[in-house]
Amino acid sequence: MFNWLKKSAATIAQRDKVLQQAPSAAHTELSAITSSAFGEPVAGGASVEKQTVLDSITACCENIRLKPPAFKSIQCVVLIASGKGGVGKSTTAANLAMALAAKGVRTGLLDADIYGPSVPTLFGLQGHKVTSPDNKLMLPLRQHRVVLQSIGFLVDPEQASVWRGPMASQALLQLINETVWPDLDVLLIDMPPGTGDIQLTLSQKLPVTGAIVVTTPQDLALADAKKAITMFQQVNIPLLGLVENMSFYVCPSCGAQDDVFGTAGGLHLAERYHVPVLGQLPLQSAIRLQADSGVALDKGDEAMNTLYQTISLALLQRLSGDVPEHTSVEIMITDD
Numbered sequence: 001m002f003n004w005l006k007k008s009a010a011t012i013a014q015r016d017k018v019l020q021q022a023p024s025a026a027h028t029e030l031s032a033i034t035s036s037a038f039g040e041p042v043a044g045g046a047s048v049e050k051q052t053v054l055d056s057i058t059a060c061c062e063n064i065r066l067k068p069p070a071f072k073s074i075q076c077v078v079l080i081a082s083g084k085g086g087v088g089k090s091t092t093a094a095n096l097a098m099a100l101a102a103k104g105v106r107t108g109l110l111d112a113d114i115y116g117p118s119v120p121t122l123f124g125l126q127g128h129k130v131t132s133p134d135n136k137l138m139l140p141l142r143q144h145r146v147v148l149q150s151i152g153f154l155v156d157p158e159q160a161s162v163w164r165g166p167m168a169s170q171a172l173l174q175l176i177n178e179t180v181w182p183d184l185d186v187l188l189i190d191m192p193p194g195t196g197d198i199q200l201t202l203s204q205k206l207p208v209t210g211a212i213v214v215t216t217p218q219d220l221a222l223a224d225a226k227k228a229i230t231m232f233q234q235v236n237i238p239l240l241g242l243v244e245n246m247s248f249y250v251c252p253s254c255g256a257q258d259d260v261f262g263t264a265g266g267l268h269l270a271e272r273y274h275v276p277v278l279g280q281l282p283l284q285s286a287i288r289l290q291a292d293s294g295v296a297l298d299k300g301d302e303a304m305n306t307l308y309q310t311i312s313l314a315l316l317q318r319l320s321g322d323v324p325e326h327t328s329v330e331i332m333i334t335d336d
């Protein structure tokens with residue numbers, strides 16, 4: 001049951017070590033570490049006590065709860081962004097939320113991807129709607145231990161898809177302001193793809209602790225990820241890390257690895273912009289299957305669960321450390 005703990009701790013220790021190296025060298029080792037989650041146990045994993053990781057999670061949560069909350073009773077608000085659509089931002093956000101929640105971290109996920117809300121599907125809640133007992137504030141849903149709010153729980157997604165920039169931004173700000181959030185350690189916000197007006201407005205107006213950028217190693221995606229990094233730097237939002245998704249494919253028959261979208265592009269980008277790498281994820285049908293079926297992460301593929309646990313722990317460690325304050329916070333509360 002606690003195999004993931006041993007693996008995750010060993011993986012994080014190894015990852016932190018290899019990330020001190022140049023991206024090309026780091027890529028080879030990170031890939032090996034990631035691949036090991038699919039078969040052989042991580043080298044050295046057996047020597048790491050599960051208690052160490054549990055202690056680490058507890059310590060991180062304690063540190064996070066000592067800090068002033070980012071917004072109401074929410075300690076940390078983390079934007080999950082990507083310059084380009086379709087790189088796996090929503091899948092990553094949902095699985096990180098489930099990974100955190102499964103280990104007792106009080107976690108919420110706000111689906112701000114107004115033009116393509118996917119939280120209802122990713123959590124198996126298609127057709128569900130939020131309720132508002134007082135006709136003013138909305139009660140979020142809860143699934144797989146994650147507190148959830150999505151534009152998809154309010155309106156028909158086709159209705160939202162025709163909203164123009166200001167209308168969409170306003171709707172999203174209301175979504176965060178007018179939801180009755182319980183006490184949370186972390187609220188992840190799945191942002192709409194791109195770096196246009198909506199993203200810029202939201203980045204300026206949301207009460208943000210920091211941002212994660214998800215990208216594939218492909219040049220096209222990297223160019224857009226670069227724009228997202230630059231946008232966050234311009235609005236003074238700390239970059240908590242980069243997740244490289246679809247980093248490589250491992251053939252289930254022969255075990256050969258193919259870097260479908262290029263090699264280590266995300267790592268090079270992260271190094272250039274001094275953004276920590278939280279982890280790499282393979283292109284794997286288990287990830288797509290679990291996303292489509294809406295089942296809990298820990299009920300799906302064990303190797304996948306281990307990888308997301310590793311990345312979520314890296315995020316938790318970042319949040320519990322010294323994150324520079326986002327100084328340009330401006331919260332808009334609307335009554336209507």
Ligand SMILES: Nc1ncnc2c1ncn2[C@@H]1O[C@H](COP(=O)(O)OP(=O)(O)OP(=O)(O)O)[C@@H](O)[C@H]1O
Nearest residue numbers: 085086087088089090091193282283284287288291
């Ligand atoms: N690592 C992965 N391996 C296999 N399939 C993946 C992986 N990551 C994401 N996918 C699949 O890729 C597709 C796009 O993922 P997702 O919707 O998360 O991307 P996105 O960046 O949020 O897209 P958009 O910006 O359009 O909302 C989905 O079908 C998802 O199941």
